[in-house]
Amino acid sequence: MPAGKLLSHIKNLTLLSADEEKQIEDVLEKKTIRKRQFLLHEHQIAKVAAFVISGCLRSYSIDRNGFEHILQFAPENWWVTDMYSFISGKESYLNVDALVDTEVLILSREDQQHLCGKISQLEHYFRVITEKALVSTQQRLMDNLSTTARQRYEKFCGTYPGLINTLPQKLIASYIGITPEFLSKIRGEFLREN
């Protein structure tokens, strides 16, 4: 039952009957995305969202100068898509690819909307996780407006102790919004102080 992890995730926030579980399972599609392969390319329409069972995806944009900026890491139990495209049906501006071999459950917007209309507990689930995603994006935005690169790096270490030693540094730099060279410099100072 590959959908088990997602069903548990939903049942942490609400209740589901056996029949409802079945309906949800029926629309999910399990998929493997190998390292460096893409779930979504910019300019495509994001018709689906992905729930990560194992591995890690990331979403990022590429600016007019060719630099990548990471919006989100999606390890186990996280959803990821280009939300803008997913809800509007317009071209995505994000790319989503795999940092390591990754197993996901695929849910289309169409199925999501249809099921939310039938299963009000599912609509509740998506409202609540969207609220949480909003909060964490807001906090990240405020951090970017009010703290230095160094403070953001230290915060990242605290928030994602699991990722700090597995991810290449250039990805961390891209996430906290600085160049890899500058991150290296910060880390250098950091080490020398201890």
Added chain:
Amino acid sequence: MPAGKLLSHIKNLTLLSADEEKQIEDVLEKKTIRKRQFLLHEHQIAKVAAFVISGCLRSYSIDRNGFEHILQFAPENWWVTDMYSFISGKESYLNVDALVDTEVLILSREDQQHLCGKISQLEHYFRVITEKALVSTQQRLMDNLSTTARQRYEKFCGTYPGLINTLPQKLIASYIGITPEFLSKIRGEFLREN
């Protein structure tokens, strides 16, 4: 019927029966917030959210050096609160105050949760507007990571043509994440080029 504007806003996205409208109206409280008065102070618990009928509120944080950073302007038809505190019940980190005399409808988290359980169309409404808020926060974050202050200013002019001539510039500077002095410099260059 002070709730009319909010009910219209909801009915743009979904359908409500007359009875459901009544239930919603019953829990809303109309309130006037005068210029410079606060709806919420940091360190309080945000037990309510506000829907703006007329006027304009803003939410902002104060960093450790005493500088303000504006997260959101809330003109007519926008919701505002400290979402982090609202959903977690923990201390807020945002302040919400009025930029001009403002009329709002107040909805408590308790009433929201209770009504969403009874009126699935309302849960749908909140899911959809939360998704939209998430998208716009994500895009603002990506803009902050990938564009210059000047590009952000130009984008702000395009996105909020209504606010650009009513808001004091120091507020715009705070929103786009720069000092008022630097915004003034950008505007100076801008004018000289035309």
Added chain:
DNA sequence: CCCCCCTCTTAATATAGTTTAAGATAATTT
């Protein structure tokens, strides 16, 4: 096994944005 590519580091130089300070305008209060 070696080569090549990719990542990380270091350092010099360049730039976007801040800080400080002062004067000029505009808006409130008295």
Added chain:
DNA sequence: AAATTATCTTAAACTATATTAAGAGGGGGG
């Protein structure tokens, strides 16, 4: 209307971060 306070502008000096360049170390593919 005067007095006071807040906002806007300008400019010089400063700082955080970017850019460029070059070299060192590692891991995967042929």
